[in-house]
Amino acid sequence: MEIDQARTTQLxxxxxxxxxxxxDVGAQSGEPALDQNRSIDPEGRYVLFVGICTxxxxxxxxxxxxxxxxxxxxxxxxxxxxxxxxxxxxxxxxLYIPRYEWNGETIVTMIDPTQGRPMSDEQLESVIYGKxxxx
Ligand code: FES
Numbered sequence: 001m002e003i004d005q006a007r008t009t010q011l012x013x014x015x016x017x018x019x020x021x022x023x024d025v026g027a028q029s030g031e032p033a034l035d036q037n038r039s040i041d042p043e044g045r046y047v048l049f050v051g052i053c054t055x056x057x058x059x060x061x062x063x064x065x066x067x068x069x070x071x072x073x074x075x076x077x078x079x080x081x082x083x084x085x086x087x088x089x090x091x092x093x094x095l096y097i098p099r100y101e102w103n104g105e106t107i108v109t110m111i112d113p114t115q116g117r118p119m120s121d122e123q124l125e126s127v128i129y130g131k132x133x134x135x
Contacts, residue, residue, distance in 0.1 A: 003035075005069065009081065009083070014085055021097050049098070055076055055089070055090045056075065060072055067079045068082070070083070071084065076089065080095060
């Protein structure tokens with residue numbers, strides 16, 4: 001049901017019609033924000049995006065929250081759908097998509113957007129847990 005909802009959403013229903021990538025904050029990639037362009041796999045079972053609200057940077061609540069059964073940011077009431085697209089409220093952009101590579105099964109490799117290569121374990125830990133990186 002969630003996949004069907006995401007896949008049948010038309011671009012005209014979206015506030016932000018473009019995919020945006022973590023490395024290009026604020027820029028439009030030109031790629032339409034269709035679920036097919038946001039999912040990791042062709043079937044649309046997996047999506048990966050940065051859980052930081054594009055309004056002022058709070059952390060949206062997941063698990064089917066909000067009016068679109070996706071994520072909801074309670075700070076100022078931004079609603080995101082199951083594909084991480086902003087649908088209602090003050091968030092101007094869809095949730096950013098990080099750079100990654102997928103092995104076609106279960107392994108996702110996060111890519112350092114500044115270097116264009118896989119993140120080290122230390123970088124990944126920093127991203128996941130918010131620990132400061134040391135030089
Ligand atoms: Fe999320 Fe304002 S920070 S709605």
